[in-house]
Amino acid sequence: MPQSTFELFDIDSLLSDEERAMRDTVRSFVEAKVSPHLAQWYEEAAIPARDLARELGGLGVLGMHLEGYGCAGTSATAYGLACLELEAADSGLRSLVSVQGSLAMYAIWQWGSEEHRERWLPAMAAGEAIGCFGLTEPDFGSNPAGMRTRAVADGDGWVLNGTKMWITNGSVADVAVVWAQTEEGIRGFVVPTDTAGFSAPEITRKMSLRASVTSELVLEDVRLPADAAFPEVRGLKGPLSCLNEARFGIVFGALGAARTCLDTAIAYAGEREIFDRSLASYQLTQAKLADMSLELGKGMLLALHLARKKDAGTLSSEQVSLGKLNNVREAIDIARECRTILGAAGITLEYPVMRHANNLESVLTYEGTSEVHQLVIGRALTGEAAFR
Structure with a gap:
């Protein structure tokens, strides 16, 4: 029987029952409530953000890794898996959740006054306030x-x-x-x-x-x-701490986009006949699929390693840069390669591949460009800051 990439790497064996349940809950929500509409939303450049926020709040994913004030208080690993499933649908959906929870809510939760927290966080966790x-x-x-x-x-x-x-x-x-x-x-x-x-x-x-x-x-x-004003924090410590939270979600999220592209390419190759054989039966196609699966699986192992470190309180910002740089870079390469397998069909909204590839161009840039993350890693390796 054919295996998916994550089955090939036996990723489920690395997750707890609770983590698998959270992942599956988000996946079911996305498949039922979001995925059927994405091509239309993308084509029309319109999304029912307020309705989605309330539904996502009911699901418990807004600020889910924060404690108190109506937030679910899950592990970082569970949050990462949720981001993966959200971005498997569309980077825009994961962005809505990331900005809500890891930027706006986290900033108020970490740096705001108690009045700020009580005023805004419960409503934001419920999706009643964006x-x-x-x-x-x-x-x-x-x-x-x-x-x-x-x-x-x-x-x-x-x-x-x-x-x-x-x-x-x-x-x-x-x-x-x-x-x-x-x-x-x-x-x-x-x-x-x-x-x-x-x-x-x-x-x-x-x-x-x-x-x-x-x-x-x-x-x-x-x-x-x-x-x-936030009462105590001064300088870039405040905003950069929030960006680190959002980047962590991207480490997982980008893999979701790549997984969808790869699953789509594998299914298409199995059904598409060329010269009286399935496209999947050709060596060049299998080589592409094997290489992409390898990079996707390696990215997932890296993401889980970083998540365990975050849950243990030992994750550094340089390590988040490792994850963001690698996983987004590999995800966009996978999306582009999958498009080649779909041929001309890959450029239409009948399939999600080009939509994901286009979205990942933004993900490659925001929350720190690839070049910035290279320099963060370079500084960690050499002790020299090369930003100027």
Whole structure:
């Protein structure tokens, strides 16, 4: 009998019963509620984000790895497996969950005041409130320290001015975590999106992550109370800690996209006849499938190793960079190679392969480009920072 990649590597033997149950629950939800609609959402560049957020909240995956405030408090491994199943459907779906849980919710959970946590986290965990995370700017992505968004103390509050770019969930968010320069360094602010002077125009004409809301954030004399600021964290420690959480989810998520592409290519090759034989029976096809399965399985073993370290509290940021760099790079290569097996059929939305390949172009860039992660790893190996 043919085996899938994860069966070939016997991945299930490395998971607990609880982890397998979480994975299977998310997979069933995705297959029933999301996958049938993805081609249409992608083609129309529209997604019912609020309805999905409520359903995902009911499923318990929003902020699932956080403790308290209505969050499920699962292991990092279970969260990673959920990300894999979400991105097996579409990177945009996993992005919605990652930005909600690992960026906006994690920032409030880790760095916010108790009032921030009680006000926002239960509603966000339930999907009744959506969050976004404003760090990247039009001219400052890999170098967030140069951000121009500024918060100025004014009387008993703050006034924020600036622009953020490429913000997932921005146009549908109820709350934005915004990072800004202050006289004390970079600080984070909890900004309700109905605050005067705040706007979030949606970014359109995308060729990637079309089943996802991507926006600009514009802050024009946005006046906030003094307690809108995160009370203690200063500098890049705050936002970078959040990015590390999101990158961890990507280590697993990208593998989900690759798995779907590979499963699709294997099924297609078995059914497609060329010169009176199945495409799957040719040596060149089998060589492609074998190489892709090897890289996918190795990526999964790496992801699980990093997840166990995260659960043990021993995972370093450099190790997350190893996972993000390898797994996204291999995933996009797998998606592209699978497209060759499908031939012309691979460019249509009848199959998910080109959609995943296009989405992975964004995943390759966000939460740290491949080049940045190479430099993070290079710094760990040499002790020399080569970012400048």
